[in-house]
Amino acid sequence: MxxxxxxxxxxxxxxxxxxxxxxxxxxxxxxxxxxxxxxxxxxxxxxxxxxxxxxxxxxxxxxxxxxxxxxxxxVDGAPADTSPAEIMQVRLLLEPQVAAQAARVATQADLDRIVDALAGGAVSDDFEGFESWDAKLHRAIAKATHNGLLMNMFDVVNTARALPVWGSLKRRVSTPERRRCYHDEHTAIVDALRDRDPDGAAYAMRHHLEHVSDNLLGRH
CATH class of the missing domain: 1.10.10.10 (Winged helix-like DNA-binding domain superfamily/Winged helix DNA-binding domain)
Structure with missing residues (x-):
């Protein structure tokens, strides 16, 4: 107990x-x-x-x-010295395939939670609010795979997003324009999930994460 x-x-x-x-x-x-x-x-x-x-x-x-x-x-999960570059490398390896699997097996209840998280991000005009809904959206997509082992792997990566080095870097590069762009990219991911399009969901997720990586690491 x-x-x-x-x-x-x-x-x-x-x-x-x-x-x-x-x-x-x-x-x-x-x-x-x-x-x-x-x-x-x-x-x-x-x-x-x-x-x-x-x-x-x-x-x-x-x-x-x-x-x-x-x-x-x-918090049990990613090592405290995990760098933003390492976080993005793993996210790019993992999350496009997570999105593809979610497109195949998500229930309507899963899709409703994903859409709710997308809507939350749409009305968040501040950094903290948008980041919170962003994390909830990506986790809801992972949860929609109904794979416990995959969720454990995802949560290890997700804890790294709460490390101070990640938060301070994201805050420095965050702008209202970029948040609007990220929301549009999130919308494309969700549209592919609702269309039950695994290839489209994987492509939209990869495109989004590559854009995030470029903004964070200065490759733009």
Whole structure:
């Protein structure tokens, strides 16, 4: 049976992987965590103290509990020294085939979640909001493959997107124009998925990731 500390770490890991938690994100209040984890407030408070001691969170009186810049390095997954170039190399190897498989086997419920994530990105005009929906969209596509081993591999790569070096680089090169362009590329991927077109989905994903890689690494 999970301890409250383990359950809280799992919550942080899941949030980091699906893009809902990033360095600087505010965690739910103690009261909300008590309800979410079905644990006594004293146990939740002790678990938060342990995570703060380990550098995963920082607590500010009157403001709340926030994920630290080093939290991603403590989440099981990609090594803390993974470079943006390495991240993009692996994403280009993995995600086009993930998209192709999702086009073959996604259920309507999967497609609905993917479309919801696409819509979330469309109305996010700030960096943090768009990045969160971007991560959720790519993870929803991976989840639509219904392959547990592949999801484990994807989540290892996805944790790297929460590393400080990745976030700071993406923030530097992010502009409203680029976010609009990425949304158009996301739309092309989703259209191919809805059309059940594996080759089209793989092509659209590869085109998108090559564009992201060029922008991040200066090859443009």
């Amino acid at each position: 999970q301890t409250v500390e383990q359950a809280l770490r799992a919550l942080v890991t899941e949030g980091t992987q699906d893009g809902s938690l990033r360095p600087g994100s505010k965690l739910p209040t103690e009261r909300a965590l008590v309800a979410q984890l079905a644990a006594p407030r004293s146990a939740v408070r002790r678990a938060l103290e342990i995570l703060e001691r380990d550098g995963v969170v920082i607590r500010h009186v009157g403001r709340g509990t926030f994920l630290t810049d080093t939290a991603a390095a403590q």
